[in-house]
Amino acid sequence: MKEYQTITEISGPLVFAEVDEPVGYDEIVEIETPEGETLRGQVLESSEGLVSIQVFEGTGGIDRNASVRFLGETMKMPVTEDLLGRVMDGSGNPIDGGPEIVPDERRDIVGAAINPYSREYPEEFIQTGVSSIDGMNTLVRGQKLPIFSGSGLPHNDLALQIARQATVPEEEEGGEEGSEFAVIFGAMGITQEEANEFMQDFERTGALERSVVFMNLADDPAVERTVTPRLALTTAEYLAFDKGYHVLVILTDITNYCEALREIGAAREEVPGRRGYPGYMYTDLAQLYERAGRIQGREGSVTQIPILTMPGDDDTHPIPDLTGYITEGQIYVDRDIHSQGIEPPINVLPSLSRLMDDGIGEGLTRGDHADVSDQMYAAYAEGEDLRDLVNIVGREALSERDNKYLDFADRFEAEFVQQGYDTNRSIDETIELGWDLLSDLPKEELNRIDEDLIEEHYRETEAETVQAD
Structure with a gap:
């Protein structure tokens, strides 16, 4: 020393x-x-x-x-399976009044990069219970799928819903009730009010029992914000790769993390990059996001859902822009949909899960998942385009076919996206709801679905049945 x-x-x-x-x-x-x-x-x-x-x-x-x-x-995180159920501050010290942590070992918080040769390709479904994610932008184990939101939008409610509902369906079928699923919740720069809401929800729903919470508050030093996600990810890697858990890491708010980087860079008198952020911010974010994944021969996985608020709702801002380059898609929380009272206000059109196709299909979710998702996406996109036309010529000027697509878009938002923050839908319920909506369209319009699936699941109305007879 x-x-x-x-x-x-x-x-x-x-x-x-x-x-x-x-x-x-x-x-x-x-x-x-x-x-x-x-x-x-x-x-x-x-x-x-x-x-x-x-x-x-x-x-x-x-x-x-x-x-x-x-x-x-270097800084190390004391890790043990007994961390589940505990609440820590942004520096990794217990703040829940519980006993001192007796670690199995102390691990460097920088972590070790996963050798690309040893990575296992992510292709196993995680059920969040949120239809607009499970049905349209499916999350898979080992993926990093950020939520793009804006100031004042309910991304925290969505994060809590995912934290308490997320499960691995295969584990449930085996009778383990998702017992090997854990959530690491890392909060950076949040207010005391938000922290209280998080903790009340974790305790009310019992989600805390399978979670480890790291809390860095807005009045805590900005420097601590750069440490908090690394402590959370070190804990996640230990539970995943040493103890076999499937770990979901939720990090909120990445924007506050990047603001801390900018503050430190200014104090060091560094030459700023875009909009005053450090030129190395891409590398720094990649060091966090790339700690998600699976390792061949290991049972566990680390899946990340980083949450960021886009300044001015601008997705070309450096923080969402660089995040989009590194991660495998994004979930958009939309201000216009939120103003309609839809919960959660997810806009599926700009949302994307690049690994979705590998996480759905036979043996992972229902065999008609991909077809139903593609058809709903196409129908909703057409309905959304027609809304712009209605504003010009009026609904009466549209054909019967166009009006059906407009009705579909309305029902899609009101019944599929809208579900509230306490409703937990299984993937079967989500796909059945999709079939209900698609059955409002004529059969000949379902050109993205296999004919055998249409015969099996399409629900004809009474009028159509009488007409056919």
């Missing part, structure tokens, strides 16, 4: 100190103030004779007389 009293500058969340020996990047630091308070930090940059340290608790109370101790190790 090396100790110095050589602080030369304090700038925002950073402390600069002179050293006479090499100091490792990411090394943990303890700073003791003249009043005897000990603060923790991490080496952000190390050059000959000078280091910059980011202080997790903030630099308040630190002056040039403070002592700096370099501990010779």
